[in-house]
Amino acid sequence: MGRLQDKVAVITGSGSGIGKDIALTYGREGAKIVVADFDKKGMDQTVAELKERGVEVLGVQVDVTKEEDISRMFEQALAAFGTVDILVNNAGTVDRMQAAANVEDEVWNRVMDINVTSVMRGIRKALPIFLEKGHGTIVNMASISGLTGGRGGLAYTASKHAVVGMTKNVASQYGPQNIRCNAIGPAFIPTPLTLNMSNADAFGTEIATRGVGLMPRPGTTQEIANIALFLASDESSYMNGVTVAADSGWSAY
Ligand SMILES: NC(=O)c1ccc[n+]([C@@H]2O[C@H](COP(=O)([O-])OP(=O)(O)OC[C@H]3O[C@@H](n4cnc5c(N)ncnc54)[C@H](O)[C@@H]3O)[C@@H](O)[C@H]2O)c1
Structure with a gap:
């Protein structure tokens, strides 16, 4: 019996990085998976x-x-599997570390659309299903930048604080x-998102990375997926509205 036996999980951004390992981990624990991603190649690979x-898996571009x-x-999730038990709002993007004086409207709007508005819309769609069933679990992918102020650009930091706030609001209401709604705040996990950052703001990057030497080590996608598994499973049944820092103690300093 898996820890998510026969649960149906919709996972956005699961064609790559952290979301992909969440999909593989939930699948290993008996869940049926909806792999939702923009990138068809990555989505097909995870499927x-x-x-x-x-x-049992369905890919939805x-x-x-x-x-x-x-x-x-x-x-499509309902048509394929009849229900949804778990929503993981994981798809996200970065802001090229743009500091407040340099932030571009296009970057701000794109980051808010992907990191914030999509999370609201996913939750808005999931809630009627969960309310009818009498239960449901949401896992939001925030960031250590949702819990601290200086480790990312302005838009990314604001967007992840919004995710932390939505997590608390949904949990409390x-x-x-x-219905449970928790979040994860990873520090640095090598993935295409963090490794392929180009055209970064020089001032924003320099100032935001001042404390990187104090981070004990980067994390792995599997370490984040392990937390996502705990938060989606009944093992975390007494936790609601929490954002778990996943940073090897970096923000504890
Ligand atoms: N990697 C890190 O160090 C780190 C740290 C903190 C938080 N996070 C968060 O973790 C989440 C996953 O990031 P990752 O590092 O695995 O990145 P990633 O680039 O490996 O994966 C992100 C996935 O999201 C998909 N995606 C992006 N925009 C989309 C859209 N508009 N519609 C559908 N899918 C879309 C991409 O195609 C990709 O498959 C993000 O929310 C990110 O902010 C990552």
């Missing part, structure tokens, strides 16, 4: 790896910034109806 392991795509993601 193929899950199928090889005998996991979505742009999480489009409301109709979020709706389609849930419609829907917790009494047996």
